Amino acid sequence: MSADEIVLEMRGIEKAYLTGEVVFRALKGVDLTVRRGEFLAVGGPSGSGKSTLMNLIGCLDRPTAGQYRLAGHDVSGLDADARAFVRNQLIGFIFQGFNLLARTSALENVELPLIYRGMGSSERRRRAVDALRHVGLGTKLDNTPAQLSGGQQQRVAIARALVTEPKLLLADEPTGNLDSTTTEEVLALLQSLHRDQGMTIIMVTHEPDVAQCASRIVVVRDGLIASDRRVETPRQAGVDPVSANPLLGGASS
Amino acid sequence: MIMWLMAVRLALRSLNRNKLRAALTVLGILIGVAAVVAMTALGDGAKANIERQLGALGTNLLMVFPGSNTSGGARTEAGSRPTLSEEDAEAIGRELYSVQAVAPVLSAAAQVVVGSRNTATRIQGTTVSYFRVRNWSVARGSAFTDADLRISARVCILGETVRRNLFDRGEALGATIRVGRMPCTVVGILATKGQGSFGNDYDDTIVMPISTVRARLRGLSTREVNQVLVSVRDAALMKRAEEQITSLLRQRHRISAQDENDFSVGNMQDIMATLETTRATLSALLLSVAAIALLVGGIGVMNIMLVSVTERTREIGIRLAIGARSGDILAQFLVEAVALSLLGGLAGLGLGWGAGTLLGKTMEWTVTFSPSAAVVALGTSSGIGVIFGYFPARRAAKLDPIQALRHE
Ligand SMILES: Nc1ncnc2c1ncn2[C@@H]1O[C@H](COP(=O)(O)OP(=O)(O)OP(=O)(O)O)[C@@H](O)[C@H]1O
Ligand SMILES: [Mg+2]
Numbered sequence: 014m015s016a017d018e019i020v021l022e023m024r025g026i027e028k029a030y031l032t033g034e035v036v037f038r039a040l041k042g043v044d045l046t047v048r049r050g051e052f053l054a055v056g057g058p059s060g061s062g063k064s065t066l067m068n069l070i071g072c073l074d075r076p077t078a079g080q081y082r083l084a085g086h087d088v089s090g091l092d093a094d095a096r097a098f099v100r101n102q103l104i105g106f107i108f109q110g111f112n113l114l115a116r117t118s119a120l121e122n123v124e125l126p127l128i129y130r131g132m133g134s135s136e137r138r139r140r141a142v143d144a145l146r147h148v149g150l151g152t153k154l155d156n157t158p159a160q161l162s163g164g165q166q167q168r169v170a171i172a173r174a175l176v177t178e179p180k181l182l183l184a185d186e187p188t189g190n191l192d193s194t195t196t197e198e199v200l201a202l203l204q205s206l207h208r209d210q211g212m213t214i215i216m217v218t219h220e221p222d223v224a225q226c227a228s229r230i231v232v233v234r235d236g237l238i239a240s241d242r243r244v245e246t247p248r249q250a251g252v253d254p255v256s257a258n259p260l261l262g263g264a265s266s
Numbered sequence: 267m268i269m270w271l272m273a274v275r276l277a278l279r280s281l282n283r284n285k286l287r288a289a290l291t292v293l294g295i296l297i298g299v300a301a302v303v304a305m306t307a308l309g310d311g312a313k314a315n316i317e318r319q320l321g322a323l324g325t326n327l328l329m330v331f332p333g334s335n336t337s338g339g340a341r342t343e344a345g346s347r348p349t350l351s352e353e354d355a356e357a358i359g360r361e362l363y364s365v366q367a368v369a370p371v372l373s374a375a376a377q378v379v380v381g382s383r384n385t386a387t388r389i390q391g392t393t394v395s396y397f398r399v400r401n402w403s404v405a406r407g408s409a410f411t412d413a414d415l416r417i418s419a420r421v422c423i424l425g426e427t428v429r430r431n432l433f434d435r436g437e438a439l440g441a442t443i444r445v446g447r448m449p450c451t452v453v454g455i456l457a458t459k460g461q462g463s464f465g466n467d468y469d470d471t472i473v474m475p476i477s478t479v480r481a482r483l484r485g486l487s488t489r490e491v492n493q494v495l496v497s498v499r500d501a502a503l504m505k506r507a508e509e510q511i512t513s514l515l516r517q518r519h520r521i522s523a524q525d526e527n528d529f530s531v532g533n534m535q536d537i538m539a540t541l542e543t544t545r546a547t548l549s550a551l552l553l554s555v556a557a558i559a560l561l562v563g564g565i566g567v568m569n570i571m572l573v574s575v576t577e578r579t580r581e582i583g584i585r586l587a588i589g590a591r592s593g594d595i596l597a598q599f600l601v602e603a604v605a606l607s608l609l610g611g612l613a614g615l616g617l618g619w620g621a622g623t624l625l626g627k628t629m630e631w632t633v634t635f636s637p638s639a640a641v642v643a644l645g646t647s648s649g650i651g652v653i654f655g656y657f658p659a660r661r662a663a664k665l666d667p668i669q670a671l672r673h674e
Binding site: 068071106115125128130131 | 269272283580581583584585586587588589590591592593594667668671
């Protein structure tokens with residue numbers, strides 16, 4: 014297996030928080046390897062350290078101990094600006110709360126990461142429009158988040174994550190704020206990215222049937238990886254969300 | 267470069283979203299900058315005025331007044347007893363080498379009438395050398411002559427303001443006007459001289475032979491004068507001439523060594539120095555108002571920027587998460603602070619302009635607006651923006667992305 018197929022590799026990653034006098038070890042030595050094209054679901058009880066792990070993977074934070082290689086580079090000890098650069102170049106983020114800029118159009122939200130790359134405005138616009146079309150929002154370019162539904166907002170956020178063509182897509186509970194129909198929509202979109210473009214995705218979720226859409230499920234418990242297994246036949250999301258949901262009156266169609 | 271352009275766009279958008287807040291915040295800066303602008307305008311005006319007057323009156327001008335009390339060259343009309351005469355003036359001109367020309371002045375206030383128009387003005391009775399001493403020319407017509415002086419001719423030369431008041435567009439030269447009860451022929455019109463430093467209008471005057479004023483307007487039997495104007499040959503001789511005039515007059519007036527002068531000698535430099543002091547006091551006052559207002563304004567900007575950073579913590583978190591560096595965030599908030607205070611600076615420039623003009627009108631001061639005032643206004647306000655915006659901007663730039671994203 015060639016080294017370039019490994020997107021991320023963590024060895025003995027620890028993260029300790031100091032609250033007052035008390036040191037709390039949120040991660041106690043995590044080993045994790047993710048290869049290109051994997052779709053990872055991260056599960057586990059609340060407070061087990063899933064978000065902490067995701068923040069480290071996304072270079073939003075630095076581990077207290079351990080080694081972390083991302084796309085072949087050691088990123089364990091980078092300073093804040095270097096990590097900002099890595100995030101901008103290699104990683105796309107999708108958050109539970111969408112985290113779009115309020116009172117700012119979908120298009121401008123999607124352009125944002127490219128602005129920080131110093132990309133010229135016409136190229137930026139072209140790419141942002143493409144990304145929004147890709148997530149099915151080609152007609153909502155000028156809508157602000159307040160003028161979009163929850164599912165649409167999350168799709169704008171996905172477009173923003175994809176517009177930089179990242180090596181790794183990180184999603185911390187991307188469906189946590191969505192109803193079952195839009196959950197299926199978003200999952201279907203992630204699955205198609207995974208299947209059609211070979212995108213590497215890591216997604217935190219509490220819900221077993223959401224996790225079942227991934228190709229591999231990792232369970233974190235008490236700051237350690239408790240189980241790590243492959244999903245032989247992932248559930249295909251959103252095959253027919255309308256008939257699957259009795260509230261939408263699927264029977265009458 | 268793109269980063270800065272974007273920061274400017276973001277700043278404008280952010281200010282546009284909080285118009286009222288921005289307006290209230292910049293009030294302090296507005297007042298401070300307005301004070302600075304008004305101050306520079308008044309200062310420049312006063313300076314230009316002083317220079318113009320020195321030019322207009324001749325730098326080498328000395329003035330001798332009757333009476334002993336002078337303060338800073340300003341005459342107090344204490345001398346009830348006439349102590350200065352035409353003979354004194356003649357003696358100064360005759361006996362002192364340092365003196366180039368001498369003009370005695372006897373003045374009178376009079377109502378002047380032509381047909382249905384009338385005006386009140388000051389009449390200066392003097393000799394032919396007056397025009398040379400005051401460096402003042404007759405624009406049209408001619409000055410009166412020595413012959414006119416000998417016969418106390420009823421001739422006069424009008425200042426431009428008097429001419430305008432009496433004749434407007436009509437022809438003044440050759441016309442007969444009534445000065446008090448005396449009919450008098452207009453033989454010349456003086457060149458325009460403009461405003462004096464006390465807001466007096468130099469052109470609001472009539473000049474005529476001193477003998478005419480003495481005999482026909484004042485009805486005096488003595489040859490007393492209100493003033494003797496002396497033009498000194500060279501600027502370097504000013505002090506010397508002043509001393510010589512003093513000792514000559516003391517001698518002529520038979521003043522014993524222990525007694526005080528019954529006259530006073532003033533020069534333009536002294537008078538200008540007094541004016542300059544007044545101006546400097548005013549400037550200092552305005553400057554302290556400006557400094558306080560700018561400080562208050564700067565603190566206002568800092569305060570509102572801190573509020574803005576707190577309000578937008580989540581936004582900052584998002585920007586950091588998707589790859590903004592701390593420098594980008596710093597630039598964004600710094601530019602916003604500068605834009606905010608520049609806004610105040612621009613408004614202050616307008617207000618200062620208006621206030622300066624108004625002040626100049628009501629107080630009859632000369633006000634000069636120079637491009638430097640605009641540079642000072644905008645420079646000061648953007649400086650305030652940088653200084654007081656830096657702390658909030660740095661606070662924003664140092665936020666931790668995870669904490670910021672979690673912020674409600
Ligand atoms: N900044 C911090 N300071 C101190 N303790 C922290 C901090 N962030 C997280 N923790 C602690 O670390 C532990 C793991 O938190 P984390 O957010 O990773 O949990 P999680 O698995 O994502 O939980 P959830 O499913 O509820 O989102 C928790 O006990 C939390 O209290
Ligand atoms: Mg979490």
